Amino acid sequence: MNTDTLDRKLLGLLQEDAKKTNKELAGKLGLSVTAVYERIKKLERAGVISKYVALVKPEKVDRAFTAFCQIKLVQHTKNNVTAFESQVAKLSEVLEVFHVSGEYDYILKVMVRDMEAYREFMLNKLTALDHIGSTQSTFVISPVKNSTVLKV
Amino acid sequence: MNTDTLDRKLLGLLQEDAKKTNKELAGKLGLSVTAVYERIKKLERAGVISKYVALVKPEKVDRAFTAFCQIKLVQHTKNNVTAFESQVAKLSEVLEVFHVSGEYDYILKVMVRDMEAYREFMLNKLTALDHIGSTQSTFVISPVKNSTVLKV
DNA sequence: GCTGAAAATTAAGCACG
DNA sequence: CGTGCTTAATTTTCAGC
DSSP states (O other): OOOOHHHHHHHHHHHHOTTOOHHHHHHHHTOOHHHHHHHHHHHHHTTSEEEEEEEEOGGGGTOOEEEEEEEEESOOOHHHHHHHHHHHHTOTTEEEEEEESSSSSEEEEEEESSHHHHHHIIIIIITTSTTEEEEEEEEEEEEEEEOOOOOO | OOOOHHHHHHHHHHHHOTTOOHHHHHHHHTOOHHHHHHHHHHHHHTTSEEEEEEEEOGGGGTOOEEEEEEEEESOOOHHHHHHHHHHHHTOTTEEEEEEESSSSSEEEEEEESSHHHHHHIIIIIITTSTTEEEEEEEEEEEEEEEOOOOOO
8 A cells, every 4th residue: 555645644643642533633634524534444444554442551550560571482393382372462461472583582561560460470370381491571660652653 | 540340341342442432332331322431531531541542553554573672871870861761762663662670771662664674773873872882682573462451 | 320312523425526 | 536515423411310
């Protein structure tokens, strides 16, 4: 799909606030409401916009403690990898899982209430998974930036 | 704010799909449209829901290459820390910045087009920032899970 | 705090340049 | 592809419980 400058601006606006009405967007872009509507539908159909979500403040729901957990598997057979990935993806404390290059195999972003909850999580949930070799945790002291906006 | 089971269910639904109508939500929760409407407004006013955003597929906008970049500052004076944080937060390639414990001071999540774009980013943007000591990059081979949902 | 209906706004569809 | 009008749907408000 070819996206022009207006599409890029539109994507920027919708990534900041998806509740803006087409009328407001039209005003900012210098287009008609229908033109905005059609551009949005085109971006949705093309899969550029994958979904619309509400973002929740972690501290308001007791999930303000963030840690990155790096993981090594004991063995990298296809079965081990598949099993580990599907199991770890099920854990609600684990927001993100990336298979990565380097010393460790995976990086997890984990969000829980506090350090005690993290300890509980490690003991009862994570290290209960199959095929885990070693782990290393890095704790967030302060979130400096946390954006979902892909500037295009 | 006290959130009951219905609020938690509602937050779960809105975090998955913010475009659901109050009518649909009402059906799923066994409430009236107005009751849903008032609960949502309450959650917004209380700041539990911080914003509504459109999520964009990285591969559709040439940003499918993700790297984690760990950074050490040369010196941890207050001025250095403040200056670095404000500068790095301005970079659109850097989606997330966390001040962390451990060997490195910061973890950055960087999203760019490809490895070449990452090299460009490192040379021209990141290492151009003041006070950076050393960096270490970890590259994402495959994203396994990438959620914004805080299960409450 | 919930319900149901009315009023206001917005989204979706249509004819046309 | 764009605009402007028309209709459908949804959000928001309100009286009453």
